[in-house]
Amino acid sequence: MSNRRLFWRIVENIEASIDSGHYSTGSRLPPERELAETFDVSRPTIREAIIALEVRGKIEVKTGSGVYVLDTGNNTNSNEIINAFEVTQARALIEGEVAAIAATTINRDELKQLNATLIAMEKGKDIEAADEEFHKIIANSTRNAAMILSVENLWRLRSLTPEIIDDYDSVCSSDNTKTLAEHKAIYTALESGNATEARHAMHGHFNRLINSLFDVVETKALEEIKRKNSEKRDLYSIPSLNS
Template sequence: MSNRRLFWRIVESIEASIDSGHYAIGCRLPPERALAEIYNVSRPTIREAIIALEVRGRIEVKTGSGVYVLEDATRTSSTKILNAFEVTHARALIEGEVAAIAATTINKEELKQLHATIITMKNENNIETADEEFHKVLAKSTRNGAMILSVQNLWKLRSLTPEIINDYNRVCIRDNKQTLTEHKAIYTALKSGNASKARQAMHNHFNRLINSQFEAVESKTLEEVKRKNNEKRELYSIPALKLTNSSILL
């Protein structure tokens, strides 16, 4: 979670540099190694920031050439209003079918790779990386380029805004054991070659995730209501009233 917050600060800094004209429209950003030195972070962290900037329409990555600043007009209104619920809903629809297809196309090596991510999550090592690897290996096993690209783009959308990042962090880190159980169910269905069970297992995974996101939002809203009520309680309490009267008398 701290790493995600770190790369987001880099995103905001680079965007500020673009908006101020330090990085002009059409110019090439410093190479990955230079950016890592400028911000004193690892190169993987810079890569995360570049992905987020690309999704937000601020830059374009040209293979073999570099990273270039785009005009702000390329940023669409749809990305500005996207939220974690929409991303999760889209993932459920697409990845449910990915799982169903994969049940008939996945090979032994890919099943081995999926199992390795489950072991990593069980040992609580690089949980987020293992989670992402699980879903991307699954997409790759469909042999369908459009499916693979769709899943990759949906994972990029998880880093689109600080709000989406925070919403996912609130439920994913808290529910790691449940996520592990759900990944095992998906893996078992895939291993058995049962498309219907694989689809249902994936839907169960995302249905729980969506409900957890709603619970997190409700909890956050309740905390805010309590905070405001406590402020009012202190303002209108009798001890506070007595203190005010004493000040007036003095």
């Protein structure tokens, strides 16, 4: 979670430099290596920041050329209003069908790769990376470039805003046992080649995630109410009035 917050601070820093004109429209950002040295972070962290900036419509990555600043002055970015519930609902609909297709196309090597992610999750090793790898292996096994790109873009949206990052972190950090069980159910359906069961298992996975997100939001709302009430209590208490 700390790594995610670190990369988000880098996103905000670069975005502020773009908005202030330090990096003007059409200009090229410094190379990945230089940015890593500037922010004193690893190059993979810079790559994550670049992906987030690209999703937000701030930059364009041109293969073999570099990263260029886009003109966003007259462009309203609809991504800014996306929330964790919308991302999860979209994932449920798309990845449910992805799983159904994968049940008929996945091969033994890909099943072995999926099983390796389950083992990693059981051992508590890079759980978040194993989770992402699990879903991307399934997408890749469809052999459908549009499906693969859709799943990759939805994973990028998970890192779109601090709110989405925090909401997902709150759920995923506490529900690894449930996530693992759901992944195993998906794996079993894929291994048996049952498209209907694969779709059903994937939908069940995301349905639980959506309900968990609601629990997180409700908890945060109650905490905010308590905080505001505490401030009012301090303001209107008799000792405060007599001081």
